[in-house]
Amino acid sequence: MKNLLLTKGFFPQTLLRPTVDYILRTQLPDGCIPWFVGGKADPWDHIEAAMGLTIGGELSAARRAYTWLAKQQLPDGSWWANYAGNDALDKNHRETNFIAYIATGIWHYFLVSGDEVFLAEQFPVVKNAIEFVLRYQSPSGEIYWAVAEDGSAKKDALVTASSSIYKSLECAILCAQKLGQDAKAWRTAYLRLGNSLRYHPECFDRTWEPKTRFSMDWFYPILTGVISGKAAQQRIDEKWKTFVETNVGCRCVSDEPWVTVAESCELTLALLAAGEHAKAVNLFSWLYQFLDSDGGYWTGYNFRDQVIWPREKTTWTAGAILLAADALTRHTAAANLFLQSGLASTPDELPLTTEH
Numbered sequence: 619m620k621n622l623l624l625t626k627g628f629f630p631q632t633l634l635r636p637t638v639d640y641i642l643r644t645q646l647p648d649g650c651i652p653w654f655v656g657g658k659a660d661p662w663d664h665i666e667a668a669m670g671l672t673i674g675g676e677l678s679a680a681r682r683a684y685t686w687l688a689k690q691q692l693p694d695g696s697w698w699a700n701y702a703g704n705d706a707l708d709k710n711h712r713e714t715n716f717i718a719y720i721a722t723g724i725w726h727y728f729l730v731s732g733d734e735v736f737l738a739e740q741f742p743v744v745k746n747a748i749e750f751v752l753r754y755q756s757p758s759g760e761i762y763w764a765v766a767e768d769g770s771a772k773k774d775a776l777v778t779a780s781s782s783i784y785k786s787l788e789c790a791i792l793c794a795q796k797l798g799q800d801a802k803a804w805r806t807a808y809l810r811l812g813n814s815l816r817y818h819p820e821c822f823d824r825t826w827e828p829k830t831r832f833s834m835d836w837f838y839p840i841l842t843g844v845i846s847g848k849a850a851q852q853r854i855d856e857k858w859k860t861f862v863e864t865n866v867g868c869r870c871v872s873d874e875p876w877v878t879v880a881e882s883c884e885l886t887l888a889l890l891a892a893g894e895h896a897k898a899v900n901l902f903s904w905l906y907q908f909l910d911s912d913g914g915y916w917t918g919y920n921f922r923d924q925v926i927w928p929r930e931k932t933t934w935t936a937g938a939i940l941l942a943a944d945a946l947t948r949h950t951a952a953a954n955l956f957l958q959s960g961l962a963s964t965p966d967e968l969p970l971t972t973e974h
Contacts, residue, residue: 622906623899629949636913637936638674641667644933645679649686650703653932654914658707661687661697662716662782663934665723666880670937672730673944673952680727681736687720688743695746696765711764711772715779718751718786720744722955725789729952734796741797748790751783752807759814760821774825777815778834784811785842785956792960808961815844831872833861833881841888843959850892858897861885865904866921875922879908879915883938887945887956902942915939 624630644667645651651667652659668683690697690704696717698706721744728737754762760775761783787808794801814821822828829835836857839845845853861869867877868885882905889898908916914931944953 621903623903624943624946625899626946626948629943629947634674634940634943637909637915637939638671638676638913640913640931641670641674641933641936642676642679645671645683646703648704649679649682649684650701651683651933653934654930657930657932659701660699660716662713662719663932663937665719666937666941667933668723668937669726669952670933670940672727673940673950677727677731677733684720684724684727684736684740684743688740691743691746694769695748695750697747709767711766713764713779714751714754714761715763715776715782715786717747718783718790720747721786721790721793725793726952726955728793728796729955730950732951737793738797741793741799744790744793745799748787748804751786752804755807755811756821758818758821759810760818761811775822776829776835777819777822778829778832778838780811780815780822781838781842781844784808784815784844787811788843788959788961789955812844815839833857833868833870833872833885836861837868837885837888840892841884841956843891846891846958847893850888851894854889854892854894854897862901863921866919867901867904870918876918876920876927878918878935879905880917880932880935880938883935883942886942890945891957899946902946905939 641651644655650659651664653663664683664687668680671680671683696712698709699711699713699716700707724737724740724744751761754765754771756762761780762771762773763776763779764772766772787804791801791804791808840850840853860872863869863877867879867882870876870878870881882901886898886902889901908919910916910931915935916926917930917932917935918927920927944950945957
């Protein structure tokens with residue numbers, strides 16, 4: 619088995635360049651980054667791939683990706699769940715964490731490039747997206763996971779999705795602060811959401827079975843800064859053996875013999891955020907075996923049957939590889955984005971309204 623051990627200050631440009639090129643080859647002329655050639659695109663995964671381009675130094679391509687997304691933004695600030703080129707594939711719902719993620723992508727681009735002009739150009743897109751999402755924050759702080767075509771909320775919340783929005787709100791606030799824009803209302807929403815995630819699990823998974831069998835529910839609160847320090851390390855220890863398959867990666871769900879490369883990369887980031895550096899280095903090193911000759915990484919692997927599944931190499935998986943490699947090596951100025959909060963500390967517990 620080939621392993622790839624990364625350390626601070628040693629970003630393997632030659633090794634990772636084909637992965638950057640894989641995203642570039644898949645990107646359409648208008649800037650859209652589908653999952654793979656001929657595949658669909660969705661806002662969240664499009665942004666993940668764009669962040670990979672940014673880390674790879676392909677700033678022009680990354681700007682085209684964000685410009686394409688800006689052109690697709692609906693008048694209310696949202697995006698549809700999936701696209702084929704410029705056409706929406708699914709108008710049944712719009713996922714709030716997909717919509718908020720633009721703030722994370724734009725702030726990431728600014729950290730790497732220092733391009734305040736582009737930040738200012740894209741801030742209205744970020745603002746409109748965040749304002750849309752916050753319309754669906756419940757009185758108790760959690761954010762409803764999706765919005766129907768008619769604008770009505772699908773009134774339940776997911777730990778993983780709300781955790782992702784928590785990081786996106788942080789990034790939106792940082793964008794606003796950099797540009798001298800008022801973000802007080804966003805800060806209040808951020809605190810309320812963090813309070814709900816930390817102290818009120820009853821606000822989530824109210825109308826369906828709990829999602830605790832999914833690994834992302836385990837590590838996303840750490841990845842996004844909801845949980846940190848000793849509490850984060852304890853959370854890692856509690857389910858490490860449940861979700862991590864030695865020499866393979868992180869399971870998607872606890873009861874299936876299937877690991878995904880992207881979730882393994884995100885867990886690598888969460889481990890770094892929790893101060894578990896050795897575990898992060900080892901976990902990421904196992905993923906090199908899933909690199910294909912064209913620079914793409916296979917999405918997942920069934921270790922019981924020892925088969926690649928599905929037989930696809932997604933651009934967002936490539937983006938996740940580059941994000942994790944950046945964090946491990948401290949290659950760019952955005953390397954710490956998922957490892958620590960960029961906001962000054964504030965009291966994190968607020969009164970809870972129990973109405974949903």
